[in-house]
Amino acid sequence: MKILADENMPYVQQLFADFGRIETVNGRKLTAEQVQDADVLLVRSVTRVNPELLALNSKLKFVGSATIGTDHIDQEYLASRNVPFSNAPGCNATAVGEFAFIAMLELAQRFNSPLKGKVVGIVGAGNTGTAVAKCLEAYGIEVLLCDPLLQQSGDRREFVSLDSLIEKSDVISLHVPITKQGEHKTWYLFDEQRLNSLKQNTWLLNCCRGEVIDNRALIKFKQQRDDVKVVLDVWEGEPNPMAELVPYIEFCTPHIAGYSLEGKARGTYMLYQQLAKVLNLTADKQMDSLLPNLWSEQLSVAEMSNERALLQLARFVYDLRDDDELFRKQFLNPQGFDQMRKNHTHRREFSALKVGNTGQTDVNWLSNLGFSGVEL
Numbered sequence: 001m002k003i004l005a006d007e008n009m010p011y012v013q014q015l016f017a018d019f020g021r022i023e024t025v026n027g028r029k030l031t032a033e034q035v036q037d038a039d040v041l042l043v044r045s046v047t048r049v050n051p052e053l054l055a056l057n058s059k060l061k062f063v064g065s066a067t068i069g070t071d072h073i074d075q076e077y078l079a080s081r082n083v084p085f086s087n088a089p090g091c092n093a094t095a096v097g098e099f100a101f102i103a104m105l106e107l108a109q110r111f112n113s114p115l116k117g118k119v120v121g122i123v124g125a126g127n128t129g130t131a132v133a134k135c136l137e138a139y140g141i142e143v144l145l146c147d148p149l150l151q152q153s154g155d156r157r158e159f160v161s162l163d164s165l166i167e168k169s170d171v172i173s174l175h176v177p178i179t180k181q182g183e184h185k186t187w188y189l190f191d192e193q194r195l196n197s198l199k200q201n202t203w204l205l206n207c208c209r210g211e212v213i214d215n216r217a218l219i220k221f222k223q224q225r226d227d228v229k230v231v232l233d234v235w236e237g238e239p240n241p242m243a244e245l246v247p248y249i250e251f252c253t254p255h256i257a258g259y260s261l262e263g264k265a266r267g268t269y270m271l272y273q274q275l276a277k278v279l280n281l282t283a284d285k286q287m288d289s290l291l292p293n294l295w296s297e298q299l300s301v302a303e304m305s306n307e308r309a310l311l312q313l314a315r316f317v318y319d320l321r322d323d324d325e326l327f328r329k330q331f332l333n334p335q336g337f338d339q340m341r342k343n344h345t346h347r348r349e350f351s352a353l354k355v356g357n358t359g360q361t362d363v364n365w366l367s368n369l370g371f372s373g374v375e376l
């Protein structure tokens with residue numbers, strides 16, 4: 001069996017070698033010729049799986065995408081050909097949640113305006129949105145959720161409309177899939193009009209898909225509204241973000257919000273389990289065996305009384321400023337965006353770090369934030 005896999009998918013050899021012969025490829029440049037004799041195709045978000053890509057293949061038994069998003073997959077077409085498909089829902093949700101939380105702490109530090117006391121609106125309350133909410137609520141931040149689809153489906157949490165969220169929130173974090181049709185479509189959800197409705201000093205973060213914000217409108221908006229601060233992990237027209245937009249953005253990253261080691265491993269592992277199920281193969285490998293040990297270091301936090309201390313702890317795990325600096329230097333280079341993604345040093349999730357308390361202050365809430373708590 002020939003397994004064609006994106007070269008940026010970790011642990012493919014460890015997990016899939018028993019199932020067949022693995023060939024790795026550049027997912028962005030994948031061609032129909034390369035795919036023609038594959039039995040299994042394992043992709044990431046940069047590969048458009050559509051009739052053109054599969055035109056020469058008549059033996060495909062499974063397509064897997066190690067991602068949460070599925071906008072790059074023509075699922076109707078796969079179904080019409082009876083090719084089973086699976087993505088990896090939730091695989092990197094914790095990574096995205098922690099990324100957005102860290103970005104908010106960085107904004108707070110940069111603008112000397114504490115996160116504590118602000119109201120954060122989350123648009124899209126699925127896996128990633130809920131992961132952000134978890135971090136924020138652990139820190140005692142008021143969270144508003146907007147998700148009309150979940151609301152209609154009977155989700156028992158409290159929801160607000162998007163207009164109300166915009167009106168009441170100091171910070172807005174976007175966590176929706178990209179959809180082009182229907183009552184709740186998200187393509188250009190934040191268009192010129194909606195951007196203009198943001199209240200003074202709003203912070204806007206996009207960690208879902210670039211086209212949820214009209215990036216041209218955002219340039220125009222930022223030219224008038226320096227009070228609004230923006231963090232972008234995703235960009236309209238990736239891998240070529242609009243160069244004029246970058247100077248207006250506080251923290252720029254190349255679509256790596258979900259790039260924790262755990263998140264990527266989980267994505268590959270979920271496909272391993274799905275393929276085994278579809279082809280009736282034995283999946284006896286464990287995900288934990290893939291990951292390096294937790295940090296041997298245990299950080300002792302005598303007290304966590306101010307936001308600066310929390311930011312220091314977060315920076316120990318992931319320093320967003322490094323990715324931002326690299327982005328500004330490299331995004332205009334040919335292949336710059338994809339190179340940064342390919343060479344990204346996968347950060348660990350909060351859970352990889354044990355936090356102990358030698359002081360009197362109660363820091364147990366750090367466990368709720370995701371750190372491995374240790375009582376001392």
Ligand SMILES: NC(=O)C1=CN([C@@H]2O[C@H](COP(=O)(O)OP(=O)(O)OC[C@H]3O[C@@H](n4cnc5c(N)ncnc54)[C@H](O)[C@@H]3O)[C@@H](O)[C@H]2O)C=CC1
Pocket residue numbers: 068069070089090092093096123124125126127128129146147148149150175176177178184185186189207208209233234255256257258259
């Ligand atoms: N930057 C990155 O590295 C990553 C980006 N993503 C992107 O984030 C998206 C969301 O991921 P998850 O939260 O895991 O997906 P999910 O499917 O668990 O949740 C998305 C939620 O958005 C809601 N939604 C859809 N349209 C909406 C609208 N118009 N207004 C408000 N809510 C709406 C849905 O009802 C759903 O509950 C993915 O589809 C993917 O495109 C996901 C992982 C990593």
Ligand SMILES: O=C(O)C(=O)[C@H](O)COP(=O)(O)O
Pocket residue numbers: 008043044045046066067068069070092255258259
């Ligand atoms: O899971 C998703 O959806 C994402 O956006 C991924 O984190 C993006 O990573 P790649 O698949 O493009 O490596």
